[in-house]
Amino acid sequence: MELEQLRQQALAQLEQVHDEAALRSWNSQFLGKNGALTQALKRLAQLPPQDRPAYGQQVNALKEALLAALEHKKAELHQRELARSLAAEALDVTLPGRPVLRGRLHPATQVMRDILAIFAELGFQVYRSREVEDDLTNFELLNMPPHHPARDLWDTFHTTTPGVLLRTHTSPGQIHVMRQYCPRPIRVVLPGMCYRYEQITARSEIQFQQVEGLAIGESISLSDLIGTLSTFAKRFFGGERRIRIRNSYFPFTEPSIEVDVDCILCQGEVPGPSGSSGTAAAASSCTLCKGTGWLEILGAGMVHPVVLRHGGYDPERFQGFAFGMGPQRMAMLKYAIHDIRLFWSNARRFLEQF
């Protein structure tokens, strides 16, 4: 049984093969042109003819077995080689990633977009009007004749051209829209920069953005205003926000309201019983709402008949609502920004957070 010896010898030697070169020499020793298997086959001629087929089959079987073992060994060597090269490619995955160019929108732009997007869904188109206005449009046509006490609410930057000023609010845009589209229905928002003569502090700026809204039609009602603003508050601040409506005063709306949203920080929770021993203590300590549970977000109302008339609309037939809000204030509430000066200071550490 020299074939069986050969087989054991070949497989035993294959066990010892650990690299490609040894494998090649093993291959030629056993399977090569002058290899052991070829030698074994040559012995066929010396056998009696009746034994030849069986012997031939045995040699072939042995050859196939050795070829299979060879393939298996090849794969094993390949795996080992791959593992070795992968190990050499090791890197520290905790190292920082390669920087990419990263730009950002100013937070005021982001918040303005959020606001306009919500109103776009409610059918409000964007309308822009100029920042340098006249007294007539900024005040008089909005039902504030000269010396009207309400003018005190808006400290104004005047230009050296008499009667020309920097708009103190986006409301003069109402007049421009109405005069452009009268008598068709109106559903617009008017975003833009406004200016006020004030000391710059953490809470007041000389320049700030506003978004005005105006809807006019034959049956635009106060309940529509409430529904619109309530929808807005929920979408902007998220969650199940509640709104509270207070009666207020603006010369260009009647009735006038102010809208509060329940505090997004303390959720407007009612504080516990107050008054420790002998003192009438403060109510609550929420820094955002100062304990009141409410955050003032905007002013609104039904367009004053005088303003409608100035816009060309007959108040007997048309009515509408208007609202105005400050995106900076909205952003301050939403992102807990404590100083309005951060917006136009463009402080790097501020901008990079948005």
Next chain:
Amino acid sequence: MKVSLRWLKEYVDIPWSVAEFAERLTLAGLEVTGVRPVGVPIPPGLRLKSEHPSPVWDEDKVVIAEVLEVRKHPDADRLHLVDLNYGSGTITVVTGATNLKPGDRGQKVVLARVGAVLIDGYSAERVLRPLKPARIRGVLSEGMVCSALELGIAEEHEGILLLDPDAPTGLPLAEYLGDIVLELDVLPSMARCLSMLGVAREVAALSGQQVRYPPTQVLFGPQDAAAQVQVTIADVSLCSRYAALILDSVQVAPSPAWLQLRLLLAGMRPINNLVDITNYVLLEWGQPLHAFDYDKLRDRAHGQTPHLFVRRARLGETLTTLDGQVRTLHPDHLVIADTAGPIALAGVMGGRETEVGPLTQKVLLESANFDAVSIRRTARHFDLPSEASLRFSRGVHPDLVEPAACRAAEWMRQLAQGTVARGLVDVYAARPADQQVSLSLAYIHRTIGYPIPREDILRILRSLEFTVTPSDQDTWLVTVPRHRLDVQHGPADLVEEIVRIYGYHRIPPTLPRDPLPDYQTPRDGHVEDRIRDILVTLGCQEVITYALTRAERERPLVGDGADYVRLLNPIHPDRSVLRRSVLCSVLEIAAQHLRETNRLRLFELGYVYLPRPGEKFPDERRHLALVLTGPRLPEFWDSAAQPPAQDFFDLKGVLEGLLEALHLGEAARGTAWTEWQPTSVSWLHPRRAAALVLRPSTSHGASKTLPPTNSPSAPIVFGYAGQLHPHLNDTYQLGRREVYVAELDLELLLPYLPERFACRAVSPFPPVRQDLAVLVDESTLAEHVRQEIVTAGQPLLREVHLFDVYRGPNIPSGKKSLAWSLTFQADDRTLTDKEVAKLYQKIVGRLEKHLGAQVRAP
């Protein structure tokens, strides 16, 4: 307006908890912005903070006591021993109060016993301290008599608080004086609520009750007032009514404790009974009053009957006001004058000479109505805001003159023992007509969008003292009550009254069901948003800066002599004009960022404001400014891969990216395309500056919004880009770095934005790429070479890409090698080598002929 609830309850009941009351007032338009507890805890649920810590008066420990005897302290001159009866016992305490002296008895004082928490009267700050037993100079004191300061009623103290004689001995002070004072923010439209009665009317309307009006009858004496003073209103437009009452033989003295306390809680300082009464009635009715010393008026008239004139001041007249200031007057100022000159600034402040004082015996009480605008201007001119001018400048109904005068006269009769001369000397020059408004149910429902029931509407209007008479089916004639001036615009004003009392929270929210507009507003904003988004994807940080600046700062960028929109009243010289350059603003921010970082890539899309000769308003134009400097990317830990510094081509890359995304790039096939041309502007590096030129396409025609003055094919310079001129680095505090900047006038660009473009078919046939390296003169612009290639390669040349610019060995001096990659492709077939070779030769031929170029061997 500070409202004591204890006082308010004299006129109306408050059927709610304090918290609910505050909420209801707030929602109805009388916003409660502050609370001051007086001797009691902050009511539960009230979500307001108190400005100051206040003591809570313990029922057992802070009580009313009667002085039995005041004795000298055996060992201290300035101290006394006070024996007190506090109802359930007696106690002896030590006091240093100056208003108790040996021999006193019967006074009603406030006793605090050990354990009571009070304000420490000896501390500079307002601190609360529990009272401890003390041995003062050998005498044990287990309590104290309290001052108004210690009790938290007043900010200062002059001795201990002496209560009125009828104060019940032994009663806990909290029960007698404990109070809640609410601070109300009164809207301009609710000026009528700058009075206790005004607030009471609101409460009555909100709770469905009646107001208990105070009596206004006067017990007159025998003499006639008319004989003692004459009144003339010289300017009826500024004074609609002037009434005077005369009181004789008054005794000026401190007011009773209850009156002083009410004034204190309302934020006013007690002075004497006469002045206190005018202030009390002002707070009660909202009608300012003024008391003159009648005898001084008579002296000024040389013993004759005084004659008062309400007139404009004469130029240069002077008046010494109550505060001792000499005021120089002007005809804009309304004064009360007599025959000798001005005696008071009408409705703003009285004169010192005719002021009432301790020796006053006879009083002329003024109750008048002055024009709101005039008072407002005068008070502002002299910077004299007062309780009187505040009310007049918001508008007071002249009908209040009489009840307020009578109420005050009767108090003066009772509290100052005066005799009131018979009759009001009353000149009612301009009585406002009764306001009547026609109101229909349909109008109310249409405006509110919710059918508030008819009965509620009528109840609300009547509770606010409107007279409502039916005039037609569901239509009423509504008469405005004679204390209101704010109903001026008809039914809209009444709708507000109805809905604010009814409650906004009871109106179910809806969304508008009206038809949407059938038009489109200009969609400019979308373009701005696109530009911002593109720049952000190109790695730029947006900034938004002040539109107000200082002209000098911009001068290097906009040149000398530029015209500006200037402010008449700038808040600071740095914010005195509207800018003409957005770049200047961004450079300011860049300088600030460069203190912390060395790399930036900033942009702003904002307005500039260019005055137009002969026009009222400036041209407000949108500009885009870019500032780049420092490494292209932040630092990376692999030191072999440090990013290069940003240069001109980074700036150009950003702008090309932007213009291509807007379909206005060099390869644009729409309404226009842009070119970069070498240029020279004063603020850019002379050899690193480009003008951005827009070339409107002749073949495609322009969009309909084009400005009519531009002929369609004239090139338009819409901006400049390059390295900031190094001599400006110091001006803008940028250090010694190369800063690349651009400013574009978007108004020139935006009209050419194609509203749409045709997308080119994607060919299924393979593209053929060929490289072409040409030698050209150093002075030949790459753009010219590119244009020649594009022209010669039509129509199968699809892409031209410059991939190498080379100078050096093998290149003759004065020459450069430009290597281009050309991509040919057909839409309908695979290109043959022969076709490509033919085109390639055509391009080479054109470059040789037009630019003298030499092809380098590939």
